[in-house]
Amino acid sequence: MENNVLSEKSATTKGYMTPKEFLAHWQGHRSLTRRVIDAFPEDQLFSFSIGGMRPFSDLAKEFTTMGVPSLHGMITGEWKGLDVLAPAGVKANPETKEELLALWDALTVRITELFNKIPEADFHKQISLFNQYDGEIYSLLLYIVDNEIHHRGQGYVYLRALNIEPPYFYER
Amino acid sequence: MENNVLSEKSATTKGYMTPKEFLAHWQGHRSLTRRVIDAFPEDQLFSFSIGGMRPFSDLAKEFTTMGVPSLHGMITGEWKGLDVLAPAGVKANPETKEELLALWDALTVRITELFNKIPEADFHKQISLFNQYDGEIYSLLLYIVDNEIHHRGQGYVYLRALNIEPPYFYER
Numbered sequence: 001m002e003n004n005v006l007s008e009k010s011a012t013t014k015g016y017m018t019p020k021e022f023l024a025h026w027q028g029h030r031s032l033t034r035r036v037i038d039a040f041p042e043d044q045l046f047s048f049s050i051g052g053m054r055p056f057s058d059l060a061k062e063f064t065t066m067g068v069p070s071l072h073g074m075i076t077g078e079w080k081g082l083d084v085l086a087p088a089g090v091k092a093n094p095e096t097k098e099e100l101l102a103l104w105d106a107l108t109v110r111i112t113e114l115f116n117k118i119p120e121a122d123f124h125k126q127i128s129l130f131n132q133y134d135g136e137i138y139s140l141l142l143y144i145v146d147n148e149i150h151h152r153g154q155g156y157v158y159l160r161a162l163n164i165e166p167p168y169f170y171e172r
Numbered sequence: 173m174e175n176n177v178l179s180e181k182s183a184t185t186k187g188y189m190t191p192k193e194f195l196a197h198w199q200g201h202r203s204l205t206r207r208v209i210d211a212f213p214e215d216q217l218f219s220f221s222i223g224g225m226r227p228f229s230d231l232a233k234e235f236t237t238m239g240v241p242s243l244h245g246m247i248t249g250e251w252k253g254l255d256v257l258a259p260a261g262v263k264a265n266p267e268t269k270e271e272l273l274a275l276w277d278a279l280t281v282r283i284t285e286l287f288n289k290i291p292e293a294d295f296h297k298q299i300s301l302f303n304q305y306d307g308e309i310y311s312l313l314l315y316i317v318d319n320e321i322h323h324r325g326q327g328y329v330y331l332r333a334l335n336i337e338p339p340y341f342y343e344r
Binding site: 142149161 | 186187188189190191197201222224225292295296311314315319321322323326330331332334341342
């Protein structure tokens with residue numbers, strides 16, 4: 001009986017979304033961002049800018065420095081940069097579109113591996129990300145996704161200004 | 173004993189985030205978007221564009237058509253537009269910055285009221301939004317927030333191109 005009650009309770013207490021659903025949300029956005037990176041001609045990826053903003057390569061590189069280093073720290077309590085944590089065989093500081101996409105793909109695998117190590121109860125644990133940003137884990141990870149959506153939206157304007165059709169926003 | 177087990181279970185099954193936390197996330201983003209609308213000079217809000225894209229007023233008006241009409245439908249099963257659902261005293265189709273901000277503020281109140289009527293178990297209910305977009309409620313609402321972040325990021329490029337400093341992204 002107790003088990004029945006528990007499983008019933010569990011079915012109605014996924015909360016707003018489950019950790020697995022959040023991971024799919026995150027990786028869906030990363031998949032779209034990969035296509036936005038790939039839509040840029042190589043020279044424009046590293047140089048095109050509007051209003052003094054960074055080129056899209058710099059925005060994409062910012063995303064690569066956030067996911068894996070944050071997850072690694074959330075699990076171990078040690079805050080290290082991508083220079084230490086980049087998966088073997090890829091450059092932490094890519095200088096071509098090919099190198100950037102190779103880094104992106106290696107991080108895609110690593111993000112899933114690391115995210116799955118966070119116990120469900122820990123998503124509401126208060127931490128200090130890089131000893132600098134205080135918050136609960138769920139909120140800090142959500143911020144990382146929001147930051148990617150925000151800057152990727154800027155990449156869409158760059159592509160439109162370059163007369164290039166960006167990928168559909170709703171296709172993940 | 174059973175109660176103890178249940179409350180312990182409940183404490184560790186907030187899922188990734190609770191509905192209340194999602195609402196705070198959504199309203200935090202809406203608060204930032206309000207400041208982005210307000211940062212535009214009135215004429216540029218309704219006219220400035222890059223690469224053939226819509227002016228920021230049109231993007232902001234798109235956001236206003238999504239939140240309340242979606243929530244209303246999720247609760248009642250009836251899909252109606254903002255022309256029917258706009259709160260009393262505000263214009264569904266604002267033509268000045270003042271009218272747009274007044275609509276925004278009225279919808280802020282309404283979104284909280286409507287969102288709080290959704291039972292927690294319903295966030296995983298499969299629906300067809302406007303008889304057009306199939307998905308679970310949590311995912312459809314998340315899409316509405318993502319769409320706002322995405323297009324607001326584009327508004328940041330407009331502001332930068334106009335030499336106007338946008339609000340900090342991390343301040344909600």
